[in-house]
Amino acid sequence: MLYLAIRQMLSRKKQTSLIVLGISFGTMIYIIVAGLQFGFREYLTEQLLNNTAHVLIKGSERDLSEKELRPRFFDESTLVRWIVPPAGKRDEVRLVNPQGWFQRLEEDPDVLAYAPRFSINGIVSQGRYRHSVSITGIDPVKQIKVTSLEDYMEKGSLMELDGGGSKIVLGSGVLETIGAKVGDTVRLSIGLGEPRPYRVVGSIHLGNEQFDKVMALGNIHDIQTLNLSPGRVSEISVALTDINLSHEKAALWSLFSRDEVQGWEEANAQFMQMIGIQDLMRAILTGAILLVAGFGIYNVLSIMISQKKKEIAILRSIGYGPNRILELFLGQGLILGFIGALFGILLGIGVNLIIGSIELSFEVGKSNHLPISFAPSIFATAFAAALIAAVIASFLPAFSASKMTPLDIIREEM
Amino acid sequence: MGIVGKNVVKQFGSPPMVILHGLDLEIEDGEFVSISGRSGSGKSTLLYLLSTLDNPSDGVIEIDGVSPQKMTVNELHRFRNEKIGFIFQFHYLLPELTGLENVLLGPRNLGLEKQKKDEALALLDQLEVYKQANKFPSEMSGGEQQRVAIARALILSPKYLFADEPTGNLDSVSGNKVMSILEETSQNNNMTIVLVTHERDYAARANREIYLVDGRISENYS
Numbered sequence: 001m002l003y004l005a006i007r008q009m010l011s012r013k014k015q016t017s018l019i020v021l022g023i024s025f026g027t028m029i030y031i032i033v034a035g036l037q038f039g040f041r042e043y044l045t046e047q048l049l050n051n052t053a054h055v056l057i058k059g060s061e062r063d064l065s066e067k068e069l070r071p072r073f074f075d076e077s078t079l080v081r082w083i084v085p086p087a088g089k090r091d092e093v094r095l096v097n098p099q100g101w102f103q104r105l106e107e108d109p110d111v112l113a114y115a116p117r118f119s120i121n122g123i124v125s126q127g128r129y130r131h132s133v134s135i136t137g138i139d140p141v142k143q144i145k146v147t148s149l150e151d152y153m154e155k156g157s158l159m160e161l162d163g164g165g166s167k168i169v170l171g172s173g174v175l176e177t178i179g180a181k182v183g184d185t186v187r188l189s190i191g192l193g194e195p196r197p198y199r200v201v202g203s204i205h206l207g208n209e210q211f212d213k214v215m216a217l218g219n220i221h222d223i224q225t226l227n228l229s230p231g232r233v234s235e236i237s238v239a240l241t242d243i244n245l246s247h248e249k250a251a252l253w254s255l256f257s258r259d260e261v262q263g264w265e266e267a268n269a270q271f272m273q274m275i276g277i278q279d280l281m282r283a284i285l286t287g288a289i290l291l292v293a294g295f296g297i298y299n300v301l302s303i304m305i306s307q308k309k310k311e312i313a314i315l316r317s318i319g320y321g322p323n324r325i326l327e328l329f330l331g332q333g334l335i336l337g338f339i340g341a342l343f344g345i346l347l348g349i350g351v352n353l354i355i356g357s358i359e360l361s362f363e364v365g366k367s368n369h370l371p372i373s374f375a376p377s378i379f380a381t382a383f384a385a386a387l388i389a390a391v392i393a394s395f396l397p398a399f400s401a402s403k404m405t406p407l408d409i410i411r412e413e414m
Numbered sequence: 415m416g417i418v419g420k421n422v423v424k425q426f427g428s429p430p431m432v433i434l435h436g437l438d439l440e441i442e443d444g445e446f447v448s449i450s451g452r453s454g455s456g457k458s459t460l461l462y463l464l465s466t467l468d469n470p471s472d473g474v475i476e477i478d479g480v481s482p483q484k485m486t487v488n489e490l491h492r493f494r495n496e497k498i499g500f501i502f503q504f505h506y507l508l509p510e511l512t513g514l515e516n517v518l519l520g521p522r523n524l525g526l527e528k529q530k531k532d533e534a535l536a537l538l539d540q541l542e543v544y545k546q547a548n549k550f551p552s553e554m555s556g557g558e559q560q561r562v563a564i565a566r567a568l569i570l571s572p573k574y575l576f577a578d579e580p581t582g583n584l585d586s587v588s589g590n591k592v593m594s595i596l597e598e599t600s601q602n603n604n605m606t607i608v609l610v611t612h613e614r615d616y617a618a619r620a621n622r623e624i625y626l627v628d629g630r631i632s633e634n635y636s
Contacts, residue, residue, distance in 0.1 A: 003522070004508075011510035314506035317467065318520045318566075319495025321487060407467045410502070 027344025038373035053237030113145035137223025156202025173213030294393035313409035333394020341386035423472035451626035499567030557588030
């Protein structure tokens with residue numbers, strides 16, 4: 001029946017073209033919206049993952065308690081009555097037993113890599129210029145395996161921090177603020193002792209001012225020494241073999257320690273909610289578009305079937321059964337859906353390429369173009385949705401046509 | 415085996431309006447029978463019952479030894495495809511297909527369009543519409559369209575040919591031509607032909623006439 005279906009569609013080119021255009025536009029709009037949404041999502045995810053790994057293990061903030069302090073000042077037998085009971089927080093947030101974590105992570109087959117970090121606040125200065133920074137001590141070899149920070153290096157490489165030796169990588173915004181460049185020596189102070197000189201071996205540019213203006217990366221041992229706290233680790237970023245295991249692993253590991261263990265999704269709950277809202281919006285938009293396209297197919301096929309009753313009658317009397325009539329009209333819906341979806345995908349890619357080539361006056365990530373996703377899943381979804389809408393929309397009129405008996409039609413015509 | 419109708423009743427609506435009142439008739443294989451009568455006499459209704467397009471309200475119809483009422487939908491369509499040809503007053507050609515493609519619709523349903531192509535062209539030639547083989551129905555006259563429709567009905571050499579007022583929409587020249595074709599087909603192919611017509615002259619050209627009056631066979635003519 002494909003032959004007849006094609007001939008019938010070709011005989012009414014205008015109607016066929018209009019339906020194909022309708023489906024194409026629907027598919028195209030979905031691809032544009034989904035491409036932009038997924039593009040932004042990929043960009044934001046990457047930005048977030050630079051700072052929060054699949055699982056982040058960090059020291060939990062702990063309150064001081066009378067029970068903890070009492071043995072430090074008094075022996076067991078002394079009765080102590082506090083005038084003002086001890087209260088407040090313990091010093092900075094740090095892991096209780098980093099070595100224990102390293103061992104556990106080494107042995108876990110689901111762990112791809114991990115990287116310890118030690119973070120403190122400090123002031124970087126050059127000449128008269130001073131600027132507050134967030135200093136993160138990293139193990140560059142391990143860090144590169146956990147995040148994609150290396151991709152954002154403007155100059156130099158994170159690997160230059162390997163082995164230590166008072167070297168530092170500064171955010172592009174920090175360098176700009178203090179008027180320094182790669183190769184210069186800056187002074188770093190954290191409020192303990194005299195400021196120390198560090199040579200700038202690289203600059204990093206994430207495209208996010210929030211990070212670029214405060215970021216300072218050094219070798220973890222150098223930063224631990226600067227802080228007079230050798231071996232101290234504030235957090236461990238963990239990369240898993242499967243990111244979807246992050247929630248499960250975080251829940252399991254948090255049972256072993258007082259440290260805080262957060263999966264990627266928990267750490268970015270707001271982001272995940274935003275993604276959920278985006279997904280819902282896209283689903284509503286897709287539904288609306290496909291409803292309109294489907295309604296077009298339904299209308300045109302219904303009108304055509306009422307115009308082609310005589311032909312259905314002759315086909316039925318020649319021996320074409322109800323299923324063959326169903327095939328004839330369902331086939332037309334499918335062909336229209338197929339061509340429309342294909343054409344829509346090409347149009348969508350074209351429009352997205354144009355949108356993606358527009359130069360913006362601000363930076364988004366590493367470039368000044370809108371991030372657009374061309375993930376195959378977008379096209380597969382668009383294609384499947386258009387085809388399903390076409391099948392549903394054409395099934396109803398096709399089914400009613402298949403139920404027509406030749407005699408009913410002949411009597412109606414008489 | 416032919417076509418046999420026993421006590422065939424057809425009624426419509428509620429309260430029921432009886433169109434055919436217990437007809438008994440027999441049409442032998444190879445016979446050319448006409449059914450005529452005034453408008454509303456039930457001649458088209460009888461043709462649709464005999465040709466498997468409709469079922470009687472009461473009574474039995476057997477065609478080629480089997481009752482269409484007992485066939486499944488698929489069996490019925492296969493039976494129509496292989497053994498029955500229809501010609502209607504309105505030719506019902508598919509406008510998006512050429513004359514030849516319209517003739518080959520039946521063979522196409524059986525996957526025989528390639529084998530039957532030469533035969534279809536020969537048939538169109540025989541019916542003097544060879545030049546219309548590659549024309550669309552909109553490019554043909556009414557008479558030419560009806561002859562293409564006859565070729566479509568004959569292409570699978572059906573055992574039974576049912577014609578419902580095939581000349582009703584044609585001028586006298588075209589009408590005569592169609593009648594001549596039916597006569598030749600009956601003589602040469604030993605095909606059983608049942609023709610419904612309200613024109614007495616054409617009815618008389620059949621081997622046998624069945625004349626209906628108010629849903630009953632009139633003895634004067636049968």
